[in-house]
Amino acid sequence: MSHDGPPNDAHDRGPAYWEHFPHGADIGIRGFGPTLAAAFEQAALAMTAAVTDPAPIRLEHAVEIEAEAAKLDLLFLDWINALVFEMADRQMVFGAFTVTIDGRRLQAKAFGEHVSRARHAPAVEVKGATFTELAVVEDRPGLWRAQCVIDV
Amino acid sequence: MDLSRFEKLSDTAWRIAPFGAMRAPGVIYATEALIAAMDDKVFDQVANVAMLPGIVRASYAMPDAHWGYGFPIGGVAAFDPDAGGVVSAGGVGFDVSCGVRTHLTGLKRDQIVAVQQELADALYAHVPVGVGSKGKIELNPQDMTAMLAGGAEWAVQNGWGRAEDLERIEEHGRADGADPAAVSDQAKKRQRREMGTLGSGNHYLEVQEIAEVFDEAIAAAYGLVRGECVVTIHCGSRGLGHQIGTEFLREMAVSSERYGIDLPDRELACAPINSELGQRYLGAMRAAINCALANREIIGHLTRQVFARFFRHGELPLMFDVSHNTCKLEGHDADGKLRKLFVHRKGATRAFGPGDPSLPEALRPFGQPVLIGGSMGAGSYVMAGIATSESQAFSSACHGAGRQMSRHAASRTWSGRQVVDALRAQGIIVKSPSMRGIAEEAPGAYKDVRAVVDSAEAAGLAKKVAYLRPLICIKG
DSSP states (O other), rough: OOTTTTTOOOETBBBEEEEEEETTEEEEEEESSSSHHHHHHHHHHHHHHHHSSSSSOOOOOOEEEEEESSSSHHHHHHHHHHHHHHHHHHTTEEEEEEEEEEETTTEEEEEEOOOOOHHHOOOOOOOEOOOOOOEEEEETTTEEEEEEEEEE | OGGSSSEEEEEEEEEEOOOOOSSEEEEEEEEHHHHSSSSSHHHHHHHHHHSSSSSEEEEEEEEEEEOOSSSSSEEEEOOOGGGGGGSOOOOOOOOTTTTEEEEEEEEEEEHHHHHHHHHHHHHHHHSSSSSSOOOOOOEEEEEEHHHHHHHHHHHHHHTOOOOOGGGGGGGGGGOTTTOGGGGGGHHHHHHOOOOTOOOOOEEEEEEEEEEEEEEEHHHHHTTTOOEEEEEEEEEEEEEEEEEHHHHHHHHHHHHHTTTTOSSSSSGGOOOEETHHHHHHHHHHHHHHHHHHHHHHHHHHHHHHHHHHHHHSOOOOOOOEESSSSSEEEEEEEETTTEEEEEEEEEEEEOOOOOOTTTTTTGGGGGOOOOEBBBOOTTTTTEEEEEEEHHHHHSEEOOOBBBBBOOHHHHHHOHHHHHHHHHHTTOEEEEOOOHHHHHHTTOOGGOOOHHHHHHHHHHTTSEEEEEEEEEEEEEEE
């Protein structure tokens, strides 16, 4: 399914998926997964999809990311902001993520390539993750949700 | 929004009486139609801001207000440091000192139209735009520190601008009190290749025709002549400001308890002005203001280089440069006394009235230019600060049209190609690396900018001077 799908429609990837939700001038990102880590991975894909279609991104380079926070929602905020920083600093787009979470500590790899104006035609630049609609919750056993609004 | 929740002060002023933890009332300046169309979140956010310690007079929202983070976009609030007042990273936003500048060209519409496509192509090629674009300047750590302390003055000293520009920029192009040491290494790293870049989203560089003049005397003083063209640039402090916003928003959100501040919403993240964190944020935020001022000065310089290739007189004098995401220390009348207050304007433009000593001499009798960015098709406005603006909202006015449709909805409603073709049919050339970006910025995604500026004028916030219609739009 393309990134231009309707709001709130699920981007089905089996038990883990992502979606966008509307917010005035900006964009809400939301990831679902059977584990907390999977929900974080899917939310990261949702962020990429705000910029460009994640599917054609070549997974040429891996960037390691670590974060630690006192609360799960802050850990999610730090995860997304770490990705925003790496995207800006390395001028990359990421198309796949592997996340492991141990307590309140996150270790991850983001896979992607240098951004290409011709191939990725990035629609927006993500400025940062916000506290708006920030939530990390287990909606029911085996379904985690991680979300926030990103400023673009 | 439900109008019955307000006390109507006039056709364009609506009061929220203090309730709950509110320390002051809220006031939204807008017509009934604009208020009715606003999200309920604007009401909540105006009320929440009024709960912050040390707020003076009222929590205000401009006619283009919409749902923001903590503060509404279009929010104005002033805090007294001697009354426990706070400074809020959320009240400034991620794009610190995002703002607008307008250069005069002295060129007639026909002169631009004769080279419209070539000029659009050249501007698009010469001014770095969009995600992944690199600036032509790379800063080493010493240059970075000098830039963060020096702002547009630094840019001019390095040959990217003209000395005479500085008096046409707020604070003469350099915010006092900037503390480069308060800016993190990550923020500096993010900025090292981004000087002189436009960014993306709603940022733009436009060549515009002065299509209407509403006040001949003020327009003449500003150098605006109907039928002539100007260049308007809208952008901010790029990655550095975004990183500062991100870091301080988080730090303030988790430390408010330490300062005994009960936040109704974590996005209102703030710290007492007279605290270590508050002072550190002010130092970093002012450095980001300088980054934005330098950035716009460099883009102005790049624009001049392009114009010089096409026209013999490519001087492009700067008419004015004004930011709309800031917190500034200003003297204001509060309860009959002049007090030094920290005025937050989040998506709101400073609008000093005639006689303000900070204005350049040539503009002082006429009030400060207030530059209002519209959408690609609807055009923009130049307004002027007026005397009543001080008592209405600490000398503040609107900053743009404000979105009425989410990016997602816009990109589902229009294709980028449709938007480009429709604008071309109106004589407007749009250049952007992203068709989806263009669709998300479609004119129909924005409120009617005319209704916003009419509302601001009727509310006594600013006065209409001229209407600018785009001929070329470079979008990030």
